[in-house]
Amino acid sequence: MLKYGLLLLTVLSMASCAHVKEYQKNRINDSEMSLSSRHVEKNELNAESYREGSSGANDGKTGGGCGCN
Amino acid sequence: MKKLSLSVIGMYLMMAQAFSQTNATDSTGYKPKKLKLDEINLVSSYYDQTADKSAVMGGEPGPRGVANVTDFANGLDLTFIGWDKKKRKNTLALGLGIDYHTAASQAYVDSSGTAKNDGTRIYPTINWTRENEQKGTSFGIGAYYSAEHNYYHSIGLNASVSKKNKSNGEFSLKVVGFFDKINMIYPSEFYPVDSLKNTQSSDSIVYRTSASGQTQAFVYNNGQLVSNSDKHKPQTPTKPRNTYTASLAFSQIINQRLQGSVEMDLVYQTGYLGLPFHRVFYNTGKDTIENLPSQRFKLPIGFRLNYFLGDRVILRSYYRFYVDSWGLMSNTFNLEVPVKLTPFLSVSPFYRFYAQTAARYFAPYKVHSETDTYFTSNYALASFNSSLFGAGFRIAPPKGVFINSLRTLEIRYAHYMQTTDLNANIISFNLTFK
Numbered sequence: 409m410l411k412y413g414l415l416l417l418t419v420l421s422m423a424s425c426a427h428v429k430e431y432q433k434n435r436i437n438d439s440e441m442s443l444s445s446r447h448v449e450k451n452e453l454n455a456e457s458y459r460e461g462s463s464g465a466n467d468g469k470t471g472g473g474c475g476c477n
Numbered sequence: 478m479k480k481l482s483l484s485v486i487g488m489y490l491m492m493a494q495a496f497s498q499t500n501a502t503d504s505t506g507y508k509p510k511k512l513k514l515d516e517i518n519l520v521s522s523y524y525d526q527t528a529d530k531s532a533v534m535g536g537e538p539g540p541r542g543v544a545n546v547t548d549f550a551n552g553l554d555l556t557f558i559g560w561d562k563k564k565r566k567n568t569l570a571l572g573l574g575i576d577y578h579t580a581a582s583q584a585y586v587d588s589s590g591t592a593k594n595d596g597t598r599i600y601p602t603i604n605w606t607r608e609n610e611q612k613g614t615s616f617g618i619g620a621y622y623s624a625e626h627n628y629y630h631s632i633g634l635n636a637s638v639s640k641k642n643k644s645n646g647e648f649s650l651k652v653v654g655f656f657d658k659i660n661m662i663y664p665s666e667f668y669p670v671d672s673l674k675n676t677q678s679s680d681s682i683v684y685r686t687s688a689s690g691q692t693q694a695f696v697y698n699n700g701q702l703v704s705n706s707d708k709h710k711p712q713t714p715t716k717p718r719n720t721y722t723a724s725l726a727f728s729q730i731i732n733q734r735l736q737g738s739v740e741m742d743l744v745y746q747t748g749y750l751g752l753p754f755h756r757v758f759y760n761t762g763k764d765t766i767e768n769l770p771s772q773r774f775k776l777p778i779g780f781r782l783n784y785f786l787g788d789r790v791i792l793r794s795y796y797r798f799y800v801d802s803w804g805l806m807s808n809t810f811n812l813e814v815p816v817k818l819t820p821f822l823s824v825s826p827f828y829r830f831y832a833q834t835a836a837r838y839f840a841p842y843k844v845h846s847e848t849d850t851y852f853t854s855n856y857a858l859a860s861f862n863s864s865l866f867g868a869g870f871r872i873a874p875p876k877g878v879f880i881n882s883l884r885t886l887e888i889r890y891a892h893y894m895q896t897t898d899l900n901a902n903i904i905s906f907n908l909t910f911k
Binding site: 425426427428432433435436438439440441442443446447448449450451452454455456458459460461462463464465466470471472473474 | 518520522524548550552554598600621623625629631633644645646653655657718719720722724728729730731732733734736737738740741742744746773775777778779781783785791793795797799801805807809815823825831833836857858859863865869871873887888889891893895899901903905906907909
């Protein structure tokens with residue numbers, strides 16, 4: 409599975425990044441294109457951090473600050 | 478003479494006009510703006526779980542290992558925005574979270590099953606960020622506090638910096654520290670009953686479980702009981718747990734429809750990393766309290782890729798690889814597909830798959846040997862797979878939802894299940910006011 413992540417990273421770094429002007433960012437700036445978790449997902453992420461052994465790299469907790477792992 | 482006079486007057490008028498020009502007015506009209514409330518977010522969720530093999534009962538299956546949980550979580554976030562004289566944007570974010578939970582396993586902290594089985598957690602936060610939009614840089618600091626009834630309290634501090642480049646990319650670094658104090662509340666069978674009969678010759682703390690099943694701590698000073706007064710309240714001892722995190726992230730706009738990011742956290746935890754009321758049953762039947770190493774290193778790496786397909790569909794993908802020094806490894810894959818039914822209304826089905834290998838110190842109920850150095854039967858550290866699936870609904874019309882100030886309403890339902898027989902449902906609401 410890590411190889412799929414590395415593949416994604418390769419796409420990110422090797423893909424031809426077109427210069428996108430501000431007036432061309434209407435789709436990129438759509439709120440649902442945001443590169444972060446939604447506000448409404450916040451408590452789902454908390455529940456996952458309590459029930460699973462891993463955490464982090466997802467805008468949520470990495471450990472500490474709670475009675476979780 | 479008249480010609481000379483006229484010439485002098487003419488020259489004077491020309492000179493006067495040259496010095497009568499006023500400075501051109503500033504057409505930008507920029508003025509600093511004080512911090513003003515810009516946005517209010519209210520998030521509320523209800524979580525309902527059924528499970529067994531609770532950590533409090535050492536992973537015991539069946540009724541005594543019941544791990545049913547309900548949690549009503551609420552969070553209120555206020556965002557204030559202002560601009561200073563140097564045209565830098567200042568953002569002040571204030572947050573307050575209040576959760577109320579019930580946990581059936583909590584009752585078995587007392588072996589009779591009569592201990593308090595609910596609790597409340599309160600956690601305020603404050604964050605301040607200064608952004609220079611011209612330079613594409615930002616800097617921020619923040620603090621966090623959390624207190625959960627009977628279990629712990631925590632102080633968190635964070636600092637962050639970010640820099641945008643000219644190619645629509647952005648680097649960011651955030652460092653966070655959590656400094657927790659865990660209340661050492663042990664299962665009742667490990668407390669001496671009526672230990673007041675045993676006198677103490679020096680300062681100490683003795684725990685007594687009464688006939689009603691309630692356990693109290695009594696502080697002794699030079700053999701004399703000091704309790705039940707405002708000055709000498711019985712105190713439960715605490716142990717520290719500290720967590721240090723450095724988060725590195727890079728995001729990039731690839732083209733008009735595609736953008737992605739990578740985030741890596743370097744996490745180091747030290748101190749008391751278990752919980753004092755988590756039992757472990759040895760293969761002999763004897764029970765004890767879980768014992769975990771006092772250090773843990775974690776390395777999660779997450780990747781996001783979002784693509785705007787056509788005019789109505791967005792593909793939000795996420796993958797995370799995780800590994801830590803306790804031998805636990807996991808992979809997470811998440812795909813969400815918002816479909817815009819109208820420009821202001823969207824439905825977002827999603828699916829998340831998670832697969833985890835066990836930490837090397839985990840073993841199920843009555844498997845650990847008494848010669849093991851570290852041991853736990855907390856199924857959060859076991860080997861399992863899980864699935865999370867559901868859908869969200871989002872409405873954000875330009876004139877507001879019902880009222881002008883309510884700009885966004887989101888409702889989201891998810892069902893969660895693990896191969897450990899844990900099942901849960903969570904429904905969440907988010908209201909955004911501007």
